[in-house]
Amino acid sequence: MVAMRLRLLSCNIQAGASTQRYRHYVSNSWSHVLPAGKGDNIAAIAQLAGGFDIVGLQESDAGSLRSGFTNQTHRIAELAGFPYWSHQPNRRVGRFAHSANGLLSRQRPAEVLDYALPSRVGGRGVLIAHFGHGDECLTVAIAHLSLGVHSRRAQVDFLAELLADAKHAVLMGDFNCGSDAPELQRLYQQTRLRPPSSFVATFPSWKPKRGIDHILCSPDLLADPPAAFPAGRSDHLGVALGISIPTSTPVSAAVPEH
Secondary structure, three states: OOOOEEEEEEEOHHHOOOOOOOOOOHOHHHHHHHOOOOHHHHHHHHHHHOOOEEEEOOOOOOOOOOOOOOOHHHHHHHHHOOOEEEEEEEEEOOOOOOEEEEEEEEOOOOEEEEOOOOOOOOEEEEEEEEEEOOOHHHEEEEEEEOOOOOHOOOOOOOHHHHHOOOOEEEEEEEOOOOOOOOHHHHHHHHOOOOOOOOOOOOOOOOOEEEEOOOEEOOOOOOOOOOEEEEOOOOOOEEEEEEEEEEOOOOOOOOOOOO
């Protein structure tokens, strides 16, 4: 069967901040509350994103002081020429910061849903887009999991339930753990998702040692090995891969972006 290719990218963009050394977490701490210096990073992220068909963003600011009250998902969509975008605002810290998951797509999703993820501390979520309908639906989920193992385990259980019936599935995001972590095994057991075909280090971006950003796919999507790319000057590298899907799988349908 002839297959259609899609290029996928997932990035934790650190709200456009610049972190290129551990000491920058302290010396650049002002960037967590002030917008200065973020415009060039957002433009660089948009330039990277422009080469892909579906992009998942984590730690995209939904519009607060640190982003100059700019919705960064929308801004990246504008700069990169994506006609469809959606976002899921999660953790708000007054007027200073407002983190979100974001979706950029060149095809119109049939449906976009968002769910809060269980956590001891609120502010984590998953954004799910369905492209097409029924058994041939392509499901793309974007999530940012917790640092703590206990919360991550509960979040993975929740995701496994949400994605259990998805035939053509993708889960991308910052997992804060390796793809072989024990808490992810339930995901592989209860869904069609599988680990990446090879290891790619994404953190810290200036000297990557840990692979904590992933794109997991169901085996029918024939995913390429993942590759890492700088996402502006974020402390995470973006992770990308290509998938092949059957031409009978619709990837366009009918609702406007929001």
